[in-house]
């Protein structure tokens with residue numbers, strides 16, 4: 300991401316597109332393969348979410364301050380709210396790393412006035428589709444920070460709380476996408492099907508991240524999303540989730556979480572089979588994260604213990620490229636077959652020409 304060359308509160312769509320490339324692998328790919336106007340709408344909707352996510356994950360901000368800053372952000376995003384984005388920028392200022400030490404996430408927070416100014420240039424229907432899910436996400440994040448204020452980081456208690464967390468973090472994004480896609484000429488039955496499955500798509504992606512990122516979430520953000528109750532069933536204390544002596548027991552909970560993620564695959568696929576390709580939407584944009592989730596679940600099945608170490612669970616670059624290539628041509632009819640193939644074999648190997 301290049302340095303800022305615009306005035307603080309001027310719109311700068313190009314900067315926003317560059318920023319997404321720096322902060323999210325998923326949305327970097329997605330925004331790249333969407334067409335306009337959807338590409339810019341998703342780009343800006345995502346950045347509005349990302350500002351809140353960075354504040355929520357910031358271990359150096361005391362929880363009471365974090366909640367207050369998130370509430371100011373919420374008011375600034377709400378067109379009927381009591382604050383402006385400049386108020387949020389001022390409130391978060393003392394928590395921003397020095398400019399030279401700012402990573403891309405914090406550069407996005409620092410540039411929130413640019414993001415909001417650019418967002419305000421979108422057509423009104425797009426803004427109306429994006430704002431409510433963003434507000435719901437920010438409210439949910441503030442609630443979670445407040446609820447776990449005493450623990451110094453998030454400590455998810457049981458499956459219901461995990462589901463609720465994933466809803467705020469990603470189910471809301473599914474609703475945002477659906478609001479954008481169901482503007483205009485979409486039949487009632489089709490719109491209903493999309494609304495029934497959008498949250499589940501988000502839950503799938505978030506639960507895959509929860510399953511594979513246990514080590515990083517704990518060591519970098521002091522968050523444990525594996526439910527305390529599930530760890531307790533294995534005799535593991537949540538604060539000892541990555542201790543080497545608990546490796547096998549914690550791995551069984553990673554397994555259980557990945558199984559829970561698998562329960563949302565059918566709905567996510569139904570979403571892909573139903574979604575309209577209007578407003579610049581493309582199959583490719585959402586087929587890629589779906590198939591990458593299928594591949595990551597395959598890797599998790601064979602080595603859940605790696606989610607508990609620095610090694611982590613990732614699919615190879617070769618497979619990512621092969622999935623991106625096939626998703627470009629994948630019609631709705633080929634999704635079920637692709638899913639089955641990738642659930643069993645890394646895709647680049649499955650399509651290797653035979654010797």
Ligand SMILES: CC(C)=CCC/C(C)=C/CC/C(C)=C/COP(=O)(O)OP(=O)(O)O
Nearest residue numbers: 323324325469472473497500501504505585
């Ligand atoms: C209806 C529909 C298509 C729903 C899906 C909604 C969706 C894409 C939710 C985002 C979920 C998610 C975990 C993104 C990746 O994380 P990240 O952006 O933090 O970064 P990473 O990709 O670099 O891990």
